Each structure stands twice: as C-alpha cells, then as structure tokens.
Amino acid sequence: MTVVPTPRPRASLARVVDDLGATLLDLVHGDAEAAGEIGGVVIHDPVDAPVLPAGALVLGVGVEAPDDVAALLADLGAARAAALVLRAPVPTTPQVRDAADRAGVALLGLSRGAPWAHLAAVLRSLLAEGDVGVAEQESLGGLPSGDLFAVANAIASLLDAPITIEDRSSRVLAFSGRQDEADPSRVETILGRQVPERYSRILNERGVFRDLHRTDQPVFIAPVPDGNGAFTMPRVAIAVRAGDEVLGSIWAAVPGPLSEERTQAFLEAAKLVALHLLRVRAGADVQRRLRADLLGSALEGGTGAREALDRLGLAGQSLLVLGVDLGGPVPDTAAVAHERQRLSDAFALHLSAAHPRAAAALVGGVTYGLVPLTGPPDDGEERAARIADDFLDRVGDRLRPVVAVGPVARDLAGLVHARASTDRVLRVLREGRGERRAARLGDIAVEALVLELRDLVAARGDRPTGALARLLAYDRQHHTNLVETLKAWLDAFGDVARAAEAMYVHPNTFRYRLRRLAEVGEIDLDDPDQRFVAMLQLRVLGPFADD
Known part of the structure; x- marks a missing residue:
C-alpha cells in the first residue's frame, strides 16, 4: 500500500519551493517554512508601486543592484510580504542578507532562461488550486482535488522518475520534483512550460502523438538525436482520457522500459490524472461563469x-x-x-x-x-x-x-x-x-x-443627396474621380499641393478638377457650411454610396 504524506497548506511558500525548486526557483536566503501562506503574486513596478496583499510573493523584474534589492526588501517588510523573487544569480551581499533578515522576507532566485510570464502563470496555477471552495477539502485518490503538482509528485514516487503532466497542445500543466535528474530537453520544457517545437516536430514525425491517441497503453519513446545531446533519456508517455476525449498526457523520463508492475501503476495514474483534470476544468468553468455573471451584473x-x-x-x-x-x-x-x-x-x-x-x-x-x-x-x-x-x-x-x-x-x-x-x-x-x-x-x-x-443612417436607409449625389452620379457616368478629389482637398484642409501629392497628380491638374467638381456638384467651396456638409456626408454616407 502506498502511503501518501499529508500535504502542506496549498498556498504556502514552502509548497512553492518544494514544487518549483531545482527547476524554476531556488531558495537563496530565508526560511520558507516561516513565511506562512501566500496572499497573492504581484509584479514589482518601481514607477507605480502596486498594492500588496499580506503575504505577497513579489516578482522583482529588473531589480539587480544590491542597493535596490535592499531598499525593496525594506518596503516589502513594511507591507508584510512573504518573499521576493529575483533573476539568478541573486546578489547575496551582507547588505542584502541583513535587509532580508530585518524585513522577514525570503529571497528566491529565478533560473536563467525561464520567462517571468511563465513563472507568474505557474504560480497562479499552483496558488489558485482550491479556489472553488467547499466546506471540507475534497480529495481524489488520497490527493487534494485538482492539485496536479501533488499528483505529479505521487506518480514520480511510484515510477521513480521525474514526471510532467501536459495538455493536448504539449503545454506543461504540472511537474514533479527531481527534474534535474532528467536531460537538458526536459529542463528546457519546464522552463518554457511547453515542449520545444523542434522536439514536437520530431515526435510527430515519428508518430508518437498518433500512437498516444490510438492506445490507452504506455508508449515508449527512444531518445531523440538532435546533435546537441539534449534528449538523451528515453520517455514513457501515456494519454489521459475521459471516455473518448483525450485530455492530455503524462511523460516520465526513464532509463529504460517500465517493468510490468510500474506499467500497471502508470495505467492507474492516468485514470487518476483524468479525474483531477476534469475537476480542474469543472472548477475553472464554475469560477469563470460565476465571475462573468457577477461582473456582467455590476456593469449593467x-x-x-x-x-x-x-x-x-x-x-x-x-x-x-x-x-x-x-x-x-x-x-x-x-x-x-x-x-x-x-x-x-x-x-x-x-x-x-x-x-x-x-x-x-x-x-x-x-x-x-x-x-x-x-x-x-x-x-x-x-x-x-x-x-x-x-x-x-x-x-x-x-x-x-x-x-x-x-x-x-x-x-x-x-x-x-x-x-x-x-x-x-x-x-x-x-x-x-x-x-x-x-x-x-x-x-x-x-x-x-x-x-x-x-x-x-443605415437604420433610416438614407442615401447621399445634394452635391455628393450629383458628384457620385457624374463619376459613375463619365468614369471620373471628382468625389475622390473633393475628399483629398477636404482632408488636406484646402492645401492644393498636399492634396495633389496624395492623388499623384500635378497641382494644376488638381486645380482644374477642383473647379470642375464645384461646377458639377453646384457647391461653393468658400462656404464653410457647405464644406462641413460635404465632409460629413463623405464620412457618414460614403460607405453607402455604392449600395
């Protein structure tokens, strides 16, 4: 019988470090256990300081200088933030360490190559678990309902291999610990939250995705020779299904084919992941509908x-x-x-x-x-x-x-x-x-x-009248462009040279056309009211002129 340890509180810094450590985040200084629950993820803006909830996890994008880090830590301590994430390597000077200790704020380092947007998305996914609240914590298979990171870690323990859970588009939904034991391509996948396009193309050419979607059994994938030694470990993958619908897949980086016992465990794991994915989808749909209904009611x-x-x-x-x-x-x-x-x-x-x-x-x-x-x-x-x-x-x-x-x-x-x-x-x-x-x-x-x-105008069925109607009729009959000439002149505010340039004609040619349109349209271009009416009709009635 597999004993599943009692999980830590979901929105805790210790949980974040456990799930994302060694791949995305590294605890550089401070005590993750002492930080307590995380109240939200906030991106630091030095120009327009955001409002911080208590226990905020702050992403210090672009903060590098030790003096700036120390000053920011002091501000975060006053706001009772939980932790500050900086791009690795984090400057851990005595000044920075002292500021972190005084503020009671943990310092984390974001791995090189990992986009800030991807970190924010992963954190939001990890910390938002359980947003659809119930009186008591639900569980599926002994694990918190919808907690894909806990599920990935449990499967990793069963198979003794690092795990990723991916959606149908090969985007990483969750991953287990021990990713540093896999090859460089797995690390690249985690950092980008997406299987790199070159590997997806090779796997597709090999028919791996076709095989995954055709069978409910695990599929063994030999290493991909990309010339850089990036995909050096075999993979075992299995589709996650709900009836005939493929919800995603589970990927294990393994040294070789699975034993019969672990193959059976992998099959059972796929069924469990399907339940959790359905719970996540249902919870997200309920939250979206509720929030949309409330926001729509407020706006109306x-x-x-x-x-x-x-x-x-x-x-x-x-x-x-x-x-x-x-x-x-x-x-x-x-x-x-x-x-x-x-x-x-x-x-x-x-x-x-x-x-x-x-x-x-x-x-x-x-x-x-x-x-x-x-x-x-x-x-x-x-x-x-x-x-x-x-x-x-x-x-x-x-x-x-x-x-x-x-x-x-x-x-x-x-x-x-x-x-x-x-x-x-x-x-x-x-x-x-x-x-x-x-x-x-x-x-x-x-x-x-x-x-x-x-x-x-469209609702009333109005059509051009007066000067514009006469000019349109003349252009249709004689294949001229007097309406276009009038529009160019009005747009140029009466500047003949600029209007002529816009129509690619000589200014004298343009002046002749201008006199001609005044005669045909019976319009006095020196009259501001007539100019305004012409401009308004061109703007409003122009699209309906050819109906």
Whole structure:
C-alpha cells in the first residue's frame, strides 16, 4: 500500500519551493517554512508601486543592484510580504542578507532562461488550486482535488522518475520534483512550460502523438538525436482520457522500459490524472461563469449591481474600467472562442499583478477588467492606459488584441457609463484604422461618433443627396474621380499641393478638377457650411454610396 504524506497548506511558500525548486526557483536566503501562506503574486513596478496583499510573493523584474534589492526588501517588510523573487544569480551581499533578515522576507532566485510570464502563470496555477471552495477539502485518490503538482509528485514516487503532466497542445500543466535528474530537453520544457517545437516536430514525425491517441497503453519513446545531446533519456508517455476525449498526457523520463508492475501503476495514474483534470476544468468553468455573471451584473447596473460588486470585493471604491477583445472582424467559431478565453485568462493574470483585488471576466465576447483606483482620481485614466500598454507589450502580436480604457467609475451609474464608453472605444479599435491598439474615448471621439452616425443612417436607409449625389452620379457616368478629389482637398484642409501629392497628380491638374467638381456638384467651396456638409456626408454616407 502506498502511503501518501499529508500535504502542506496549498498556498504556502514552502509548497512553492518544494514544487518549483531545482527547476524554476531556488531558495537563496530565508526560511520558507516561516513565511506562512501566500496572499497573492504581484509584479514589482518601481514607477507605480502596486498594492500588496499580506503575504505577497513579489516578482522583482529588473531589480539587480544590491542597493535596490535592499531598499525593496525594506518596503516589502513594511507591507508584510512573504518573499521576493529575483533573476539568478541573486546578489547575496551582507547588505542584502541583513535587509532580508530585518524585513522577514525570503529571497528566491529565478533560473536563467525561464520567462517571468511563465513563472507568474505557474504560480497562479499552483496558488489558485482550491479556489472553488467547499466546506471540507475534497480529495481524489488520497490527493487534494485538482492539485496536479501533488499528483505529479505521487506518480514520480511510484515510477521513480521525474514526471510532467501536459495538455493536448504539449503545454506543461504540472511537474514533479527531481527534474534535474532528467536531460537538458526536459529542463528546457519546464522552463518554457511547453515542449520545444523542434522536439514536437520530431515526435510527430515519428508518430508518437498518433500512437498516444490510438492506445490507452504506455508508449515508449527512444531518445531523440538532435546533435546537441539534449534528449538523451528515453520517455514513457501515456494519454489521459475521459471516455473518448483525450485530455492530455503524462511523460516520465526513464532509463529504460517500465517493468510490468510500474506499467500497471502508470495505467492507474492516468485514470487518476483524468479525474483531477476534469475537476480542474469543472472548477475553472464554475469560477469563470460565476465571475462573468457577477461582473456582467455590476456593469449593467440595476438592483443586483451593488451586491455583485460586494461579492467581487469592489464595492464602495472608484474603479478603472478596461475592455479587451481580438482586433479586426473575426468569425464566430470555436477556435476564436478558445482564443478569446486564453486572452481573457492572460488579461486576468495581468490585472492581478496591478492590484490583488482586480477582477476580469469574459462577458459577451469582451473581457472587461475592473481595477480599484489607487491615487488621485484625475490620474485614473492615465494609470489604466499604462496597464493597457503594458499588457499589449507582454502579450505580443500573435493574438493582435485591442484594449479600450473607460473613464474612472466613481459609483454604480459611473460604472454603467464607463462600460458603454469602453464598448464605443472597442468598436473603433476593431475597425483597424491605423496601428492603434489601445485608446481612451477622448482619443477616438470623432471616429466613435462617425460610426454611430453611420448606424443611424443605415437604420433610416438614407442615401447621399445634394452635391455628393450629383458628384457620385457624374463619376459613375463619365468614369471620373471628382468625389475622390473633393475628399483629398477636404482632408488636406484646402492645401492644393498636399492634396495633389496624395492623388499623384500635378497641382494644376488638381486645380482644374477642383473647379470642375464645384461646377458639377453646384457647391461653393468658400462656404464653410457647405464644406462641413460635404465632409460629413463623405464620412457618414460614403460607405453607402455604392449600395
């Protein structure tokens, strides 16, 4: 009979060091056992200091100089933080050690090559276990329900081999200890939280993934000769299934094929991991639905808004409101829905670093974020804009998201207004005009108004009239470009040279066309009212001119 030791409290620094040590994190100085429970993961910002929950695990991105480390430790001690993570090698000068001791803050080192974003994601996964609370701790197979890191360590003990649990896309969900006993490719996989593309390609060419999905038995994989000695240990992998659905896989770095007893243990382990993965998925779905319902109720106003804000922990305070969506027109497909959910999860993680009580959820295809305001209300939109720009910098260009910044919401009525403003900004950004990917309503007020006027025009069925109608009819009949000439002239604010350059014609040619359009359109270009009407019609009615 296998005896499973009683696990430490889930959100403890000792647990983090046990699960991530020797691969991602190294305890450099301090006592992990004395740190107690971790209240949240926060990214340190030297320009705009974040609000720290008690027992925070602070990621000191870019903090290197011993003086800076010592000063930061003093601040973290005053805020009752649990630990500070720095990029290895951590400067452990007497000054730094003394500052850490006085502050009561443990010092951890992040391994070279491990991205900060991946560490934040792993920590969030590890510390968020059990978020879907129950009266008593649930267990599956004697292990805390949904605790994939504990499951990985238990399987590692049974097989005497380092373990990774991966999803269907070969992303690492959890891993056991003793990864330093495996080969360099395993370490690279852990640091990147993803099987390197070159190995995935080789495994795919070998038919490994095909074999995994076709059988419920363990599959033995010989080492991959990549020329650098990176994949030198064999692997044994098994698919994790729930009925006909493949949820993921378990990978063990082993010296050779498994014995009959360990093969049977591996088969039983796959069934246990399936239960835990289903529990994680169910818990995440419940949390997402609950948070989305509460956030949606708060944004819509009405009788349930105040209670929703209270349950989100955001009642009675001014809020920054942001909205995130995929840029450009996108089809309504399952793949797009999955990308939106991934983007929503990334945005929620980003906001949690800005403020521990920030809330984000996917509501009606848009991820809305609410962040408690810290500092003067007049600076709120600027702070929200910085949060938006930082998110876009970190998420990269693959998803091409756009971020709208709403006005500061000081009460429930302000929250409804901020949501409406955010939606208006998102609509303009989705149009994709220019390279702008983040904006406030003040930045794009004209574009938003034009889009709303177009909606009104389309609803009423209006079509061009007056001078614009005459010019359009003349262009169609004579294959000229008088409408384009008028638009270029108005856009250039009457500068003939600039307008002619935009149309690639000589200024004299442009002047002739300008006189001709005034005659045909019966428009007085010296009259400011007629110029305004022409400009407005071109902006609002132009898209309907060819209908």
